[in-house]
Amino acid sequence: MPERSPVVAVLVKRRIPLNLSQTLRPLGEVSIEAELCKGCGFCIEFCPMGVLELSDSINKQGYQYPRVKQGKEDSCVACGMCERVCPEFAIQVREVAKKPVEVMW
Amino acid sequence: MSLTRAEAEKIPPTRTERIRSLLRTERLPHIWCPACGIGIVLKVFAEAVLESGIDPDKHIVVSGIGCAGRITGYLRLDGYHVLHGRPIPFAVGLKTSRPELEVTVISGDGDLLTIGGNHFIHAARRNDDINVILINNFNYGMTGGQYGATTPPGSRTLTSPYGHIEGAFNVPYISAALGASYVARWSVLHERELKKSILEMFTVDGFAVIEVVSPCILYGELNNIPPLEMMKKFREKCIIDHNADLSQIDLDPSFKKPIVLGNFLKIDKPSYQTQYIKLIERVRGGARGRA
Amino acid sequence: MASGNGLLRPGVYFMRGNDAAVEGALIAGCRFFAGYPITPSNEVSARMSRRMPEVGGYFIQMEDEIASIMAVIGAAVGGVKAMTATSGPGFSLMQEAIGLSAMIEAPTVIIDVQRGGPSTGLPTLVGQGDIMQAKWGSHGDYSSIAYLPNSPQEMFDLTIEAFNAAWKYRVPVIVLADQMVGQMIEKVVVPPHEKIQIVDRKRPEVPPEEYLPFDKRYLVPPMAAAGEGYRVHMTGLTHDERGYPTTRHEVSKWLVEKLVEKVRRNEKEIAMWETYEVDDAKLVVVAFGITSRSAKRAVREARRKGLRVGLFRPKTAWPFPYWALEDIVSSGAKVLVVEINMGQMVHVVREYVGKENVYHMPWAPGAVPPPETILEKITEVYSP
Numbered sequence: 148m149p150e151r152s153p154v155v156a157v158l159v160k161r162r163i164p165l166n167l168s169q170t171l172r173p174l175g176e177v178s179i180e181a182e183l184c185k186g187c188g189f190c191i192e193f194c195p196m197g198v199l200e201l202s203d204s205i206n207k208q209g210y211q212y213p214r215v216k217q218g219k220e221d222s223c224v225a226c227g228m229c230e231r232v233c234p235e236f237a238i239q240v241r242e243v244a245k246k247p248v249e250v251m252w
Numbered sequence: 253m254s255l256t257r258a259e260a261e262k263i264p265p266t267r268t269e270r271i272r273s274l275l276r277t278e279r280l281p282h283i284w285c286p287a288c289g290i291g292i293v294l295k296v297f298a299e300a301v302l303e304s305g306i307d308p309d310k311h312i313v314v315s316g317i318g319c320a321g322r323i324t325g326y327l328r329l330d331g332y333h334v335l336h337g338r339p340i341p342f343a344v345g346l347k348t349s350r351p352e353l354e355v356t357v358i359s360g361d362g363d364l365l366t367i368g369g370n371h372f373i374h375a376a377r378r379n380d381d382i383n384v385i386l387i388n389n390f391n392y393g394m395t396g397g398q399y400g401a402t403t404p405p406g407s408r409t410l411t412s413p414y415g416h417i418e419g420a421f422n423v424p425y426i427s428a429a430l431g432a433s434y435v436a437r438w439s440v441l442h443e444r445e446l447k448k449s450i451l452e453m454f455t456v457d458g459f460a461v462i463e464v465v466s467p468c469i470l471y472g473e474l475n476n477i478p479p480l481e482m483m484k485k486f487r488e489k490c491i492i493d494h495n496a497d498l499s500q501i502d503l504d505p506s507f508k509k510p511i512v513l514g515n516f517l518k519i520d521k522p523s524y525q526t527q528y529i530k531l532i533e534r535v536r537g538g539a540r541g542r543a
Numbered sequence: 544m545a546s547g548n549g550l551l552r553p554g555v556y557f558m559r560g561n562d563a564a565v566e567g568a569l570i571a572g573c574r575f576f577a578g579y580p581i582t583p584s585n586e587v588s589a590r591m592s593r594r595m596p597e598v599g600g601y602f603i604q605m606e607d608e609i610a611s612i613m614a615v616i617g618a619a620v621g622g623v624k625a626m627t628a629t630s631g632p633g634f635s636l637m638q639e640a641i642g643l644s645a646m647i648e649a650p651t652v653i654i655d656v657q658r659g660g661p662s663t664g665l666p667t668l669v670g671q672g673d674i675m676q677a678k679w680g681s682h683g684d685y686s687s688i689a690y691l692p693n694s695p696q697e698m699f700d701l702t703i704e705a706f707n708a709a710w711k712y713r714v715p716v717i718v719l720a721d722q723m724v725g726q727m728i729e730k731v732v733v734p735p736h737e738k739i740q741i742v743d744r745k746r747p748e749v750p751p752e753e754y755l756p757f758d759k760r761y762l763v764p765p766m767a768a769a770g771e772g773y774r775v776h777m778t779g780l781t782h783d784e785r786g787y788p789t790t791r792h793e794v795s796k797w798l799v800e801k802l803v804e805k806v807r808r809n810e811k812e813i814a815m816w817e818t819y820e821v822d823d824a825k826l827v828v829v830a831f832g833i834t835s836r837s838a839k840r841a842v843r844e845a846r847r848k849g850l851r852v853g854l855f856r857p858k859t860a861w862p863f864p865y866w867a868l869e870d871i872v873s874s875g876a877k878v879l880v881v882e883i884n885m886g887q888m889v890h891v892v893r894e895y896v897g898k899e900n901v902y903h904m905p906w907a908p909g910a911v912p913p914p915e916t917i918l919e920k921i922t923e924v925y926s927p
Contacts, residue, residue, distance in 0.1 A: 185286035188480050193441075193487075210286065230267050231443050232483075234291025235281060239266040276776070279787065309772040314617075317779075325776060325788065330769040332620060333778035333788075335643050338613045341577075341605060345614025346769060348601045349575040349623040353770045374606035528601060535596035536549075 171245035175225025177215055183237035186210035190229035190238050196222045199229065213238070221246070271298040274308060274328050282326055284319060287479035289440030289466030293387055294323050296443045297358065300450040301329065304354075312346060312355045314339040316368065318394045319468075320360035320387040337367030340375045343382045351525050354454060356383040362392040362400035365421055369401065376430035379458040381523035385450070386423060386461060389468035390505055397470035404504060408474040423463040425498040428517050433458025435517040437501075439465040441486035442513060449515055458523040465503065465511065477505055486511070549598035551733055558731040560692070560724045561586035561628075563699035564654055565594060566733070568626050571706035571741055573652070574600030575625035577614035579607055579633060582666040583722040584656040587628035608633035612640040612653065619649040620777065622744065622768025624706055628654040630722075631673055632663060634680070641715045642681030645802055647777040648757070648764070650709035650744070654702070654718045656725040657832075659908030669722040670908035671832055671883040675890075677717045678861045684799040686806035688813060689717040689860040691831040695729040701858065707742035708813060712805050713763055719860055721883070723833035723911060747773065756786045759797065762805055810862035817856045820846060821871045824853030826925050829868070829892055830881045831857050833911050838881055841917035850925050860888070865895035872896055879924055881917055883908055 164170070177198065184206060191199045191213055202214035215223070225242040255263075275298060284290050301311050311329050315321040317336035324331030334342045339357045347355040357364070364372055364386050375382065391409050392398045399409040399416050402423065407416040427435045434456040438446040446464060453460040465486075467479035477485075485507045494514040501512040522530075551566040558566075565587055568576075576595055578588035588604065595602040601618075605611040611627045618625035629637065634655045644651045659665025660672045677689040688708050690701040702718055709716040747754045747765045756775040758764045767773035780788035781795050789795075806813060819839060821827055830838035835856045845852040853876075855868055872878060877900040880889040889903045902924045906912040 183281045185281070187287035189287070189483060192480060192484065208281075227267060231295075232292065232441065234284065234288060234295075234440075236268050236275075236291070236295065237281075239268045241263065241266050276787075309774070310770050312769050325778065328774050330774055331776045332617075332647070332769075333776070333780065334613070334616075335639055335779060338609065338640070341610035341613035342617035344603070344605075344610075345575065345577055345617030345625065346621045347617075348603055348614070349618035349625065350621040350770060353621070370606055371610055374610070378603075524603070528596075528603075532596040532599055532601075536599065 167248065170248045172248050173225040173242045174221065174244040174246045175223035175240045176243045177223055177229065177238060177240050179213060180237045181206045181212045182208075183235045184210055184212035185235055186212060187234065189232045189234070193228050193232045195226060195228060196224060198223045267299065268295075271295065271302060274298040274301055276326050276328050279326055283322060285469045287467060287469060288319065289389070289464075289479070290320055290323060290387060292440040292443055293358070293385065293446075293464055293466070294326055296447045297323075297385065297450060298327065300447050300454070304451060304454045306354050306454060310353050312353050314343040314346070314355065314357045316359040316363035318360040318363045318392065319389070320358060321363060323358050337363055338371065340364065340368060340371040340382070340384070344375055344380045347380065347382050348525050348528065351529060354383075356385065358385040358387070360393070361386060361388040361390070361402040365423070366401040373430055376427060376432045376459045376461075378524040379431055379433055379521060381457055381525045382459065383453045384459070384461045385464060387464045387466050388423065388503070389466045389471060391468060391471045393468050393470055397474065402503070404502070407471070409471065420502070422498070422502045423461070424501060424516050427461040428498055431459065432461050432517065433519045433521060433523070434460035436461070436515045437463040437465065437513050439486040439490060439511070439513060440467070441483055442490070445492075445513070452515070452518075456518065457526055458519070458521060471505070475506065549594070550736065553733050553735045556731045556733065557728060558695050559586060559726060559728045560695040560698040560720060561656065561726060562590050563695040563731045564628075564702040564718065564720070565590040567699040567702035568652070568706065569594060569598050569600075570736060570739060571703040572624045572743070573626050573706060574598065575615070575618035575623045576600070576602050576627065577605050577611045577618075577625070578627050579605055579611050579629070581608070581630045581633045583658055583726055584628040584630050584654060586726070587654055587656070608636040609640060612637040612644075612651070615651050616640060616644050616649045619644070619651055620647070620769050622766075622771075624650070624710065626652040626654065628656065630656050630658045630666070631660045631670065634673055634676065638676070638680040641687065642683060642685060643779045644715040645681070645685035645687065646779050648713035648766070650713050651715045652702070652705045652709050652718065653715065654720060657719060657721040665909045667722065668909040669833060669883060669911060671721055671834065672887065672908060673719060674860050674882070674884070674887040677719055685802045687715045687717060687861060688712070688806060689719045690815075691719050691858055691860050692724055693832050693835045693856070694724060695727060695731050697858070698724060699731050699733070703739060703741070704815075707740065710744050711742045711763070712809065712813075713744070713766060714805060719832070721832045755784045757782065757784045759784045762801060762808065806862055811866070813859065814862045814864035815858035816864040816867050817858060818871065819854040819856070821853030821855060823851055824871070824876050825851045825927060826877045826879060826921060827853050827855050827868075827871055828879045828881060828917070828921065829855045829857070829888065831860065831888065834881055834883055834906070837911050837914050838917050840914035841921060844914065844918050845921050845925075850921065851927070852921055852925065857888075863891050865891070868892065869895055872900075877902065877924060877926070879904060879921060881912060881920070882906065883911065
């Protein structure tokens with residue numbers, strides 16, 4: 148899975164959107180209910196920002212559940228894909244803040 | 253991090269919390285296998301009920317036997333888990349005698365189209381005003397993975413160890429041919445489109461079918477298409493074509509040819525139930541009322 | 544003929560049995576009929592298709608008998624009194640669904656106009672071969688109730704009884720008619736409607752949060768219908784009082800005991816029978832349906848010849864009024880069971896009265912045993 152980071156603006160011919168400094172993007176906070184997880188891996192696969200990975204722990208049923216990757220806590224954009232695609236109601240996401248967009252030259 | 257009550261109340265609910273009141277949460281985790289897509293259909297259907305504008309008290313769900321049939325057990329709606337193959341006539345009886353209810357059948361491919369095939373045929377022909385969500389996982393999962401009416405030729409299943417030598421139904425094609433008023437097909441990954449389709453289905457007066465393609469651990473293991481792989485293929489190799497030629501859109505779960513999804517058909521014609529109500533009015537000379 | 548509400552006005556009519564059953568059903572409150580053509584019950588669906596819109600009810604001819612009974616159960620869970628009509632082959636098809644009706648305690652009424660069997664048998668001729676199937680036809684433990692009309696008048700009366708029993712006890716109820724009783728035309732008296740007792744379901748008295756669809760405190764739980772806000776879950780799987788599936792043995796025990804006790808504990812109220820000249824009888828003929836009419840003639844003839852013979856006519860096959868029969872034969876009378884089958888009710892009689900002194904006159908389906916033949920048998924087994 149290619150690495151992705153909270154980059155929104157990719158500049159072509161060095162043109163910067165005029166409102167870039169006012170543009171905010173959602174910051175999401177993921178909450179995982181470990182005991183409901185069955186380790187299917189859908190959330191990890193379908194997160195567009197690569198926020199999740201399998202943790203080292205297993206729940207009471209013996210399934211390995213996901214966790215947020217270290218260093219990726221800020222990468223979640225609250226798209227909700229993990230929550231949409233989870234068959235178990237084991238992962239939820241909430242928008243907790245708005246953050247400015249980072250720019251990569 | 254601890255919050256004051258005021259702060260906590262300001263936090264908007266997540267999608268899951270919004271549908272909590274429609275789930276029998278005391279029964280979670282549900283019985284379906286890891287990576288089974290039925291849990292997604294459960295979630296999407298609950299959201300659709302909430303957004304339908306119809307009082308959830310009036311939404312009735314009916315299911316048959318099989319993995320998909322267990323879905324009614326997790327919905328906090330009036331739900332009836334009836335005999336194998338027979339949710340459709342049950343739903344028809346309920347809807348016909350209580351036309352104000354919104355009745356949805358959610359069941360599997362084996363239940364609805366194999367043993368239940370005859371009922372499917374005639375409910376479509378009569379254009380009975382019921383909604384049908386047919387979850388297609390290409391086999392009879394609950395009983396170990398035998399082949400059914402939607403198992404593609406060549407598949408290995410518990411009862412076709414040498415490769416399946418029968419043909420499979422093309423669900424949208426036969427639904428349209430039998431007289432359905434609304435026909436669609438989505439995958440469990442396309443849950444956004446699926447929800448919109450379910451919402452549209454609630455508004456249709458007549459027989460409405462949505463085929464939902466789902467991965468299955470059993471079918472996947474025997475046919476080299478594990479659920480996560482199938483979900484990835486749903487992302488990469490599905491084509492959305494609302495105007496597809498239905499005769500050409502057989503399903504190939506190995507994705508040698510792409511799977512065609514879409515809202516294929518919507519016809520405006522009165523259902524059996526609508527026509528019957530008019531008939532009562534005609535016979536009783538205008539005033540329709542119960543004795 | 545029909546009044547403002549569409550129901551048959553009180554009066555005296557000359558009616559076919561099958562038609563009388565329809566009118567009884569409508570007066571009892573039946574507002575949904577689903578059926579499939581099968582001789583000799585076709586008059587029921589034909590009349591229902593015409594009468595249902597007149598009373599503001601719904602009719603649908605389904606694709607087979609299984610669909611018919613499933614539709615009836617679907618209507619029942621919606622609180623609508625519903626009925627189907629069939630004969631032997633269709634009744635066989637319905638057995639799995641009858642089990643569902645019992646399991647989810649959905650009141651259903653089935654009119655089985657019995658014909659000659661087995662299999663396709665004799666579609667246009669009388670049979671009485673579904674007696675055992677009416678109780679034991681579906682797999683597992685449950686109860687059903689079955690009525691045995693012997694005239695068009697009883698087709699009217701007992702169909703109303705059937706609806707009352709179904710909605711009072713929440714069980715499948717079968718009206719075990721036979722081709723003769725269903726298709727004969729006779730006098731039927733329709734009393735003033737307010738004199739006819741109609742029973743409706745017991746509704747929940749608690750709000751939805753406190754309601755349990757199969758509340759353990761009741762043998763027959765109050766019934767919430769679909770769409771009333773109770774959000775019930777019902778399943779054919781073995782379930783607890785919440786309606787949720789379970790495999791716990793103590794719940795299985797509670798469930799099957801309850802399903803069986805529902806009728807057993809109320810058998811004395813439900814069972815019906817009629818007696819003729821049994822007080823001093825040395826021989827009691829047991830017969831039902833059309834056979835009972837031929838048997839009554841034979842019994843009269845026997846009496847004229849000085850034989851002390853009586854007739855015991857069960858009007859319910861299930862629950863069978865065994866206590867009444869036991870009482871009658873306690874003096875030592877013999878029993879002769881006459882039925883148009885190779886032996887069904889005789890087993891029930893023998894279960895309660897014993898094997899000695901119970902004689903059997905089976906009769907092949909397709910005809911009614913004539914009174915003379917029954918009289919011959921009476922004379923043969925009679926001893927003063």
